Amino acid sequence: MIALMDFVTVIGFDDIIYNFQNQGLQVIGDWILLLILFVIPYELIVGHLGSTFPNEGGGLTSWIRHTSGDKMGYITAWSYWVISLPYLVDVANSTVVALGWLVNGNNSMQDKMSNQMFALLTALIFVVFIFCQHRFANSLQILSILGGGAMFVVTILYVIMTVVYLGKGGQVHTQPFNIGSFIPKFDMKFLMSLGLLIFAMNGSEFIAPYVNEMKDGKHDFPKAMYLLAVMTGFLTIFGSFALGVFFNAHHLPSDLKMNGSYYAFQAMGNEFGMGKLFLYIFIITQALYMLAQLAVLVDGGARIFLSDTAKNYLPRFLTKTDKNGLPINGYWLTTFICTVILVLSATLPTMNDIFNQLLNLNGIISPYVTSLLFWAFIKVRMKPEKFQSEYTFIKNRTFALIVGWWCFILTIVAATFSIIPIDAQAFSDKWWHMLILNIVEPAFMIILGIILPLIAKWERNKNK
Template identity: 20%
Template structure:
């Protein structure tokens, strides 16, 4: 038994790779360059300094202090503030991941299509009487069933998959780095997008010239760092957790922050914004493939190869990008299919959940995972077979979770003040030794995320789309009400 437990425990590298696949989105770099050019880099640095790194350090302290707790962020907030506070925050956070899964079930086929065909052909896919939207829906249902079957087998299976996924993303970054430097050397130091002081301040994108649009980019940068709290449920499964977990979170946070900034700079070495990204066919969904295709083409051209060979290299690099992003999404999906749910189920009393939903087998909430699978599958089928009304409904669901996904960051950061002031909680690892500094950083992170959310909410209304603003406010409100009702019902029955 002891040996078995040892082999299934997470060590430092698999933990870092799990954090990496949950947080680091390769597509965020080409998207950032597409929206802001080099001027994205200062905003990523500001977001890392004001939000991501202090927040990651807080999670490290929580993780070390509650290393034996199985409920992740729920346990942290419950022990620091109280059960109702913890339940509302964790439930809202969990609900937003269910919608994330629905979204990915249908969109994960885009990178796979790029891997197979070199471009997105999902719009042309059909089978028998199924049109492309319906076929993607059926594939999405098969996908969530496959994920649930494998994930419910335990952490060992997930560890292997996230390690492959983390390695694939790392390779993709190496291709970007080496390719960009190779183009720079072959072009004798000539960069595609000129590096000037002005380029780090002003965006080449005509849509990103106003103060409002620039602030909206800061929101994009903060959200690019989201998701690190999802690995909070892994503390009890980490070897020598009070040392390994904080170290893993700290290393991952620094690597991710630096990685984003270097990656955006690399894109500019071989991509001229006006030549490659100004066309109407380039959008947020396909810009990563456009940029990587261009990298292959520029490498071929810089090496003096023929036009046809350069185009072929571009297509193959776009395919590799599709495969890597498919694997990265798969890795993130495996972690997020069980980690948020595990934190919600394991942290809360078993009696809060009906029937056998609260039972844990082999370290996994298997029954709850199958209920989650059915919920995701039903929403996927409703959206893909329900016509335009269902598509509009899903659009509203995404809007509802946009803000709901990040409000829990504010709950976690705000709870940190009470955590630090509670001397009865043993704290084996402390980065913030001074309580006043800890409180100031806790307030800073809460305010930064609050500001980002406030701006996300009002931006559609400012542009005349009040309905979207209302839906964004509705999300946290609805999820909070549902959580309070569940909690109060439990509290009444078990006074």
């Protein structure tokens, strides 16, 4: 259950599509390198920290609070919660796109629908979802099983059908298709894409608040991380390989990031003479998967923010929970911030531009905050006598610290280069527009994070 819930937040078929458009077949080499040099250490570091603090409900917030103090705990809680919000907007956007494909059977929604209607439907998805999450106590677990399980199964199906297609003599659409095509080029484009690559494979710590709900969290949580690493490696490497078979990596559609997953299953159906069967299987799977992501990200993120942050830094209304223990006002604050981000991004010319900019925004803010996870690991390993764990990632303390610092520096570098827009011609009007949004939207989140403690301080003074 933990591995499937985590898989929903870490990787999906869309994540492969996004980076395939940025890098082409070279992304396979990128995935392999990052799997070895980042993903496996990252997910086992999460396992180590989860085993070190098995009874804490705040996840990363708890880890930082115990290692660096209450104030740093609040900063981490706010930062980690707020970075999930652009991705929540992206997920809600993707849900609207999935519904458009379900109704129309094609990509015509982006031509028929205005940016304003797209934004309105995205906001409506939030409201309906939060109502259902509030009313149905077990919706998180149900959606995680259905969404995570279904997405992993259809990805395996896609890979299997690719092997069958090649076995019957099918043509590979990307040429040349050899080992040399998979080797990454370490150029400026690679650096600009690195943040989105890391964003595609991070998020496993979102599940940490549930470690204390496991029967034997300190032993079983690391096992879930091992399983997650295997699932992530399979999906990224073989999924990208399959895309290179059905798509010409040198001539990709401009809207591939928004509609590429649907094009992929539509192309496979055409190659096998099965019409839109595979397409509609994926559309339904995608809708379930996106709803599962909303469930885990909204609930898990709110728990991280509210469950273990020093109360001095938060207004009281944010800590209110309903009869099911859900932080309902935290949900509504989530909706407000997501709406502001969506309205700002809706100033871009087209729906495809909105989708791409919101997606790339995640590649900026997410790696910055993920670096805090490695900081917590470094602090824990520097004081082994104080922070003891049943599971130890790398028993040699010096080597463990080297790995921790490597991951910390890598995420900082990736986030910084991702500020430069990758989906617009350099120095064009659209490029400048996207660059401004890449700076303004994170600034809005930071300012709001400063305002909340000031409100809490005002409440305390008023009570006195």
